[in-house]
Every structure is written in structure tokens, then in C-alpha cells.
Amino acid sequence: MIEPDSGWTLLSIDDLGSRTGTCERRGCGTDIQYEHLTYHPKRGYMVVGSTCIQHLTKKDRMLSANLIKIYRNVSAFAHQSTWEKGITKKRKPYIYATYNHHKIRIYGQEPYHAFQLHLKNKGERRYTFGEIYQIKNRSTLEAKELAYIALKGVLSTDTEEQDQLRNLYRELITSP
Ligand SMILES: [Zn+2]
Structure with a gap:
């Protein structure tokens, strides 16, 4: 089954501290540090890295990019x-x-x-x-x-x- 590129929503980003996670996007499997938890109404949950998150649709990507920016700001401020x-x-x-x-x-x-x-x-x-x-x-x-x-x-x-x-x-x- 081909992974749909549209309709994914970014739910959260988790910083693992080092590249101990794995991107679940089909054909990827890269070691990742930032786990992007995404959800698709037909496919359920999927954790992807910062590269594969770019394959989301434009609207999703704009929302996600803003959330990533917010998250980085939050993290930078706290630290x-x-x-x-x-x-x-x-x-x-x-x-x-x-x-x-x-x-x-x-x-x-x-x-x-x-x-x-x-x-x-x-x-x-x-x-x-x-x-x-x-x-x-x-x-x-x-x-x-x-x-x-x-x-x-x-x-x-x-x-x-x-x-x-x-x-x-x-x-x-x-x-x-
Ligand atoms: Zn990936």
C-alpha cells in the first residue's frame, strides 16, 4: 500500500536528545533525533523525521512548519x-x-x-x-x-x- 502524502497532521515533536529514533515512513528508516508524531485518518499514527515531515501537503506543511518554529522557540527559551x-x-x-x-x-x-x-x-x-x-x-x-x-x-x-x-x-x- 502506498503511503498517502496528504492528510497527515503533525501532533507533537519529541526531542530524543540523540538519533535513537527511527523514521517510520515507508522506504526511509533513517535514525532520527526529532520524532514527529503524525496522524492520518485512514492510516493512523506514524512517527517520522524532520526530512519526511516535508512530504506532507502544503497546508499541513505550513501548519507543521509553524509548530516546528514554535517548538524550537519554546525549547530555546526554556534553555x-x-x-x-x-x-x-x-x-x-x-x-x-x-x-x-x-x-x-x-x-x-x-x-x-x-x-x-x-x-x-x-x-x-x-x-x-x-x-x-x-x-x-x-x-x-x-x-x-x-x-x-x-x-x-x-x-x-x-x-x-x-x-x-x-x-x-x-x-x-x-x-x-
Ligand atoms: Zn524518513
Whole structure:
């Protein structure tokens, strides 16, 4: 049976850290580091590498390329952002990072964190404090990723991108 090239949806990307995965696309079988989990309504699930993901249809590819970009940004932010320590008036410690004029605050420690977004546009004096979101059974790095995804979701004006961010957030928070 010939693998259809259209109709695949990219569900998630998993960084294995090294090339320990295998591309499942027929005739490929390459060792891969980034597992792209795709789904086709007639074929079910298939894990492919970053080369074979390019064989998706144009619309799928545009969506996927954007998700890949988001994922890279999330990963880069979690790894490279500078986090400083702070303490609330009630003496609760937290770490925070700045993104544009906004701040991301993370309370707690592994495996229990909570994050809060402090939003401020250029020229504004006061922050708008967001809700506090709990994160269970996650590393601090994952908490940073989730908080960043939430911030990107709040700042995005593109409904398709908001959906992707929401899916990515859900994927990360519900995966074992
Ligand atoms: Zn492949």
C-alpha cells in the first residue's frame, strides 16, 4: 500500500536528545533525533523525521512548519533564558524571566510548580497579573516551557497559532 502524502497532521515533536529514533515512513528508516508524531485518518499514527515531515501537503506543511518554529522557540527559551530569583511580600520565593516587557514567574520546585504571567505593554507602567496555574510532576525546565507557551498563547493574535499553542500545552501537561 502506498503511503498517502496528504492528510497527515503533525501532533507533537519529541526531542530524543540523540538519533535513537527511527523514521517510520515507508522506504526511509533513517535514525532520527526529532520524532514527529503524525496522524492520518485512514492510516493512523506514524512517527517520522524532520526530512519526511516535508512530504506532507502544503497546508499541513505550513501548519507543521509553524509548530516546528514554535517548538524550537519554546525549547530555546526554556534553555537559554535568564532566570532571576525573587521573593513575594509574603516571603514566597520564585524565579522570573523577562520576555519583551512581560514577566514569567515560577513558584515552587520540582516536581510541583506554579506559574504566573505579568503582562505589560511598552510604555505601560503597571503589570497585569494573570492567574496562577499549577503544574504537577514536571521538571523546572518543563515548567518554563509551559509558562512560555502560555505567554505566547496570550500574546498571539492568530487563532490557528493559538490552537497550536493550546494543543502543545495540553500535550506537554498530559504526557506521562
Ligand atoms: Zn524518513
